Amino acid sequence: MLTLSLFIIPLIAGLILLNVKSKSLAGSISILISLVQIAVFGYAFSVFKGNSSLLVFDKPWLSDFAIRFHLGIDGLSIIMVGLTVVLVSLIILAVKNLNYENIPKMMGLILLTEAALIGVFSAKDIFLFYFFFELALVPVYLIANFWGGENSSKITFKMLVYTVFGSLFMLISFVLLYMRGQSADIESIKVTVSLLPNLIKQILFWGLLLAFSIKMPIFPFHTWLPDAYSKSPTPATMLLSGLLSKMGVYGLIRILLPFAPQGIEVYGEIVIVLATIGLIYGSVIAIKQNEIKRLIAYSSFAHMGLMAGAVLTLSVTGLQGAIFQMVAHGVNAVGLFYIAKIIFDKTGSRSLTTLGGMTQSAPLLTVMFMVVLLGSVALPLTNGFVGEFLMLKAVFDFNHVIGILAGLSVVFGAVYMLRFFQKTMYGPSNDTTINITDIGAKEMMVLVPIVIVVLLTGVFPNLILDISGSFVNSLGVLNK
């Protein structure tokens, strides 16, 4: 029931908010909903260790097809649901103080996205998973379209066609699976999947891989990403990079890993190589970017590549690192895009060539930016370090050459991030940056929790690794 209410509350609130006109009322409703969600999640977390039946919701949906409305929470789900609840609350706090028209509708759409994401992260039935996977995109698509600037409809349309095309391959795989096993339950498919003929196994592997790698995205399916991230309004970008891209990694771990382990053993290396290419390619392009949103977009793409590679090494360290990095990257990406938005609102510029010297008039922003940035370049004692270290170790153990190449990304990451920092905060002030004011309490309310999470999980990674560890060990398909 708890899982169901985590899903239902934002769904209903979102639908209500779509019809609310007053901005302040919408703001208070959505913050109230965020608090309720955090409280419900807190309660769910407290009963989670006891394996409580409170977390399971299981009702037949289409009985003659054995499709059930089955939600449940395990070690992986609780981390992702927690990430969703926290990040959506932060995004709502951030949006409340931004100058968009029609804020209530935007809040409503953000809450609808939250509902769909919680559905994805807790679905126990493949069709349910597929529905929410598709559904999560629709509100984000609407946000990007309606609040985006010039050309946004063209760009978001590309993203939509790309990802829906990918998920259709997931649907083909699921229908195939379902027709062979006559069950749609993820747990029971896990058991029967090894009995399938080889051809089906191959279709399954490639179909599912395609769907998830477009969503993340992995090289070479990333062409929708830079434009979609940089041209969409910031709330849509935060949702896309912080949460929707994680659905891809989650899908790899939840669906691809148990459903097609042989496929990964045979073809995993190809995908890891592709992911590493994407990792280096994304980093190199990020170094050359002058537009700050595009820079973060490419860095985000690079990070996703490493996560995919680590998952496909089929090792405990790799999986642990990827799960940890999902949280870390989600928090950092939201923080970075929010800071980019603050910089843009204060100066009217997103170009590194016209910015500079902001630290003199905005010392607080500089400190906040610095911490999030260090998390993103994987400095020890920040959250980025733990995930990157574990993932790189896994990739290195898998293949030394690929590991060393992937390790380069840490260097590149430091280059583009520090360049970003230096060109905005340091140097002489100029006309665009001389007259800005520092951030106030409203912005701090969003940035301080992010900074706390960055440092806390960096110093005490076991807060997350303990939970994910029990899940990873229960998977039982790993090499070491």
Place this chain on the structure above:
Amino acid sequence: MYPIIVFSVTGLLMLFLGLSVSKKSLLPINLVFLIIGLLSNFIDWDAPGLYFNNMVEVSNSLILVQSVVILAGILVAGLSSRLFEDAVDHPAEYYALMQFAIVGALIMVSFQNLIMLFVGLEILSVALYVLAGSDKRNLRGNEASIKYFLMGAFATGILLFGIAMFYGATGSFDINSGSSVANNLPEGKIFFWIGLIFIFIGLLFKISAAPFHFWTADVYQGSPTIFTAFMATIVKTAVIFALYRLAVYSFSFEYANWSKFLVIIIGLSMLIGNLTAVYQSNFKRILAYSSISQAGFMLLSLIGLGEQSFGNLGFYTLSYAFATISAFGVFLIVSNDQLVDGRPNENINVFNGLFKRNPDLAVILLISMLSLSGIPLTSGFWSKFFVLNDAATKGYLWILIVGIVMSAVSLYYYFKPIRATFGNTESESITVSSLAKATLYVCGAMTVLLGVAPNLFRGLF
């Protein structure tokens, strides 16, 4: 059975009412007639049997399908208010013709005798030839009407020839008599086979499956939008169920032979319909080509032909009716608001900025387009899922993959109007009559409701 009688009577009544009653009150009267017809449909509930000397069959499933037809008629009538009051001189005639068309469709859904199939098809078609050309001052409308008439008459001829051959082979017009030739020698079956092929061709023509689809786009584009919506839903529903009845009762013992050809026609319809629609910029032409691919999907249930197939097809037609009628409804309102050279603007750009001009219409259009392209949690997803699953269980895996890939292609053109709605525009907001608004709300709400709980309707079969 009762609605056939009711609509025959109310149709005639309507013609006379047109002489004495004011234009404004005709629409409410028409709606009352339609609702009486819908209610009378359920008198026969749980009283299955054959009526009129074994001419029509009555059963619960057929009653549900007939309700879909009548419901589509009600929804179309709900959208028609402004059109009839302003543009048409003698609305009563058109209301009467729509009721006659529904009579034809009802007969086609429930015929037990091939003569009834022919009679039903003619009643439906003749009424629609007139309706297609009802805008007398529009050249395209006249073209559409003539084209539809010539092509349709030709197809009816082929169908009639097929029925004659069928009679020659079996000695009876009853649909169950097909199996009596099952034990004949192959040489003796030749007339039966010619009959089967010609009947199929005649009906596939009417449902606009490829390669018999050439008339569709021009007729859809030329006819007044309200009748295009009527045509798209009611004709498709009637014809697909006529085909389904023939496939089950008359031709099922030859399933292994004809299903191989039918599945190719289905694949062709999906490919031609979807790929051609991509290049269209006229919204009615887009929907015309989309209807060709939808016909392909509906025909999949004839490949399935399982226990659930009838219910799946019923669900498909209901879901298709809601989505198509709301798409045409929104288009009707928006295009009449923006005239180009004194005629409604039919280009895709008519939707520009709709989200700002009237967000409700934009959301309903979004739901309808999502449903037509088969996105989850709309009824369109389930309808495609059910029929594809039916066909795949019979071993036609490749058609499953073609169907899913073509759904992806269809996203491109179904999202063209959606993209346009988010554009910026200086135009004023659009006002919608309350009846049309209610109709559109019902369509949108039902699409979502059936998308969440498909068994609400499908479970009734």
